[in-house]
Amino acid sequence: MRSHLLNDTTAELYRSSVSEGVERVAAKLATTTRPFTGVTPDALAPTIDAVDLDRPLHDTIAVLDELEDVYLRDAVYFHHPRYLAHLNCPVVIPAVLGEAILSAVNSSLDTWDQSAGGTLIERKLIDWTAGRIGLGPAADGVFTSGGSQSNLQALLLARQEAKPGPGGWEGTADLAKLRIFASEVSHFSVKKSATLLGLDAKAVVSVPVDKDKRMQTVALAAELERCREDGLVPMAVVATAGTTDFGSIDPLPEIAELCAQYSTWMHVDAAYGCGLLVSPKNRDRLTGIERADSVTVDYHKSFFQPVSSSAVLVRDGATLRHATYHAEYLNPRRTVAERIPNQVDKSLQTTRRFDALKLWMTLRVMGADGIGNLFDEVCDLAREGWELLAADPRFDVVVEPSLSTLVYRYIPAAVTDPAEIDRANLYARKALFASGDAVVAGTKVGERQYLKFTLLNPETTLADISAVLDLIAGHAEQYLGESLDRAS
Template sequence: MLGRDTAAAYRGLIADVAGRLSERFAAVERPWTGPAPADLAPAVAAVDLDRPLRSFEAAFDEVGELYLDDAVWFHHPRYLAHLNCPVALPAVAAEAVLAAVNTSVDTWDQSAGGTLIERRLVEWTAERIGLGPDADGVFTSGGTQSNLQALLLARDEAVERALLKHEGDVPLRGVEVLPRLRVFASPHSHFSVVKAARLLGLGEDAVITVPADDWFRMHPAALDAALETCREQGLIPAAVVATAGTTDFGSVDPLGPIGEIAAAHGVWLHVDAAYGCGLLVSAEHRGLLKGIERADSVTVDYHKAFFQPVSSSALLVRDRAALRHVTHHADYLNPAEGAVPNQVDKSLQTTRRFDALKLWLTLRTLGPDAIGSMFDRVCDLADRAWDWIASDPRFEVAAPPSQLSTVLFRLAGADDEGHRKAREALAASGEGMVAATRVEGRIALKLTLLNPETALGDIVRVLEALARHGKTAREES
């Protein structure tokens, strides 16, 4: 166990692991080796977890064979697949600190300074958004949890309002209100919105899809009409979810007009900025977030656009009073008469890692301008990649240029199976990695750019390989 008597052993262990990992990072030549599950499963299944190995070194060697040899390296410049970022070195150092000290940021008597650091970062983020003096928030495990908590708050606020407005002779119960609640989101909002509706007892059908424009952004006029229809049907609009950075298209909904409409209808506005939160520190593209200050709640994922290790997300709210909906007092933990700040009072979690330390050390070492510059770099690179693809007859663009850092395209003349084979062959070859989705019912390939070290030349190399693999797939079919 780590403690006073094992401090020297800890130093040696961490130095050994750091040395081994640094050698691997220095030697990485491709983002992935491309194995199938069947290639790796037998070796993992064969491990007898009831019989430990002779030493940590032997155990680490085994992990090297089972995991590191075939790990996906997000820092590689030709990893262009999902919303995974390379991580800032100060944040990696912070991981070592928070893992060793093992702070749980739920109550003051478990975290002390950790509580204050997290609160200061929440305050700083809320200031960047423009939420006002009553804002608050809490770090979470990721965008899915942040969105879930936001919609929980919106749900309970809507129920409270409905109960207060009820004028019937028979008292109305909250459980009777739930079937009437509706959530409004674009067809390109994150899947966690529908998932949250299901978990919150509203059901998937409670999410009303608001049409989007040709740039995959929620249409404000359509939102206004949908809210009117909702009320005419005797239903209750509980929340509008706007997206600042859709996963597939990098689209930012028109937050200003949406905010005005939500306010006019008296509906909670949640902005899912898990992807687009990098715009908060952007010198070039901050204007895309105009109107976000009208939100009642905002999701940010520092482990995307702030280059932090997983996990590092937060939920911010305009009015800290809304967080009462997740507060529960336990005598052994956070009694109601307690006078110290307890982060568990505003979180869905109890035991919770001190993930805020990673962002703190990154900001104090690099500063927000450097982070914003890196995010601007990947957004600008996406524009250049889109132009290159649009000019090459072997490809066709599948969507307009992204507002952030994704590029959707197809291999000219390839069907869905051809795209699948080309993508799989690319990954298996180690030449690069791209993602795939569907646009208007057809498969499209996707570049997701979150590595400021990636250059256009790296992208072109991946595209050339895709074209070659696509040609092979056509010849073999």
């Protein structure tokens, strides 16, 4: 019905509808006492299944009332200080304002004639980020949907630049020669990207990590030399600046030296660690990133932006031509000569949201130091949390944090069976989630089950961490007690 189209005649309806929705969310944020209600899929599914999408309610208030039951009541709220699980951040208000504006105007950032100022704002932010990294005057990039897409595009460019044959590409057989080197704790999107790029199943070479979960450069050097001796082509090295599980940062300067020695594309996956780019006191942890050929940044992690907001940056903007295709109805070749700035010439996507506006609003309201100070706070909290865990005999903590992640394991003194301890940790995580009192993540270190705090909320305190550890220990002890009763 036309009465619901956003235009000059429905501006008041737009204002009242959005205001009512904002009021509902604001009330929820103000009164939420737990990060989760503990609802199960089986309990929630019937409520959603009962909604007949072919029978609209024809009333915004009624729909918002319904939304309370199907979504708002049982959402997992990342703003709560005891949400400690994944790389989800609480969002800053200027970015949420930007989200509201970009959704209503609905610019598409593929061509100039659909976005105008939006195109220039995005380009300005790309230049700003490349400057923060230190990529140099020829740098460029584009916003993406997230780190996985950014990594895919970076590796596409690396593949096209590799040129394994003496005269360039010699056909699809050449793909089997390409190798990508990444640490054993790198993001799974590296392997997924290799598959999407048509590379051999053995294309991704897993490089061992040291005790701090950083890529071993001695092992990388050996793998690169073996690659060359075997007549293969070292297409790219993916260094991680903030691994998902440990927040570890690979030795970027040493990796850069090896990439230069072997004429290999250096990609830095800084989806998590990019927050250090605006850190007033920890920026040096990214030393060496300025030598990368490409960099992934996820603003929707450590820049406190709403999903989605990511970018891929490249040292040489000319390499983005490998993602360029022209269509007469959209970005004909003549527009290049006319110097019309069409962002689709750089992107894997065509229609694309104006996600850059969120970061623009944030920088213009808070400034870079304002964002960086928030990230520094969670990094400081992780250090305090590590000291707490290291001093607690109930827990084993894996590595000192480089960013804001803590991986640990409950270790009861009276139990020696590692498999039983695994089950106790798994049970504790599930029981905690079911209670809704807190949300933590889980992972494996070797073959053993561990738990994980991903600290991205500056409102979280050491007291919150301590309280959650007590809850975990309590749930684990309950499981072990019941297990002992069953055995007897």
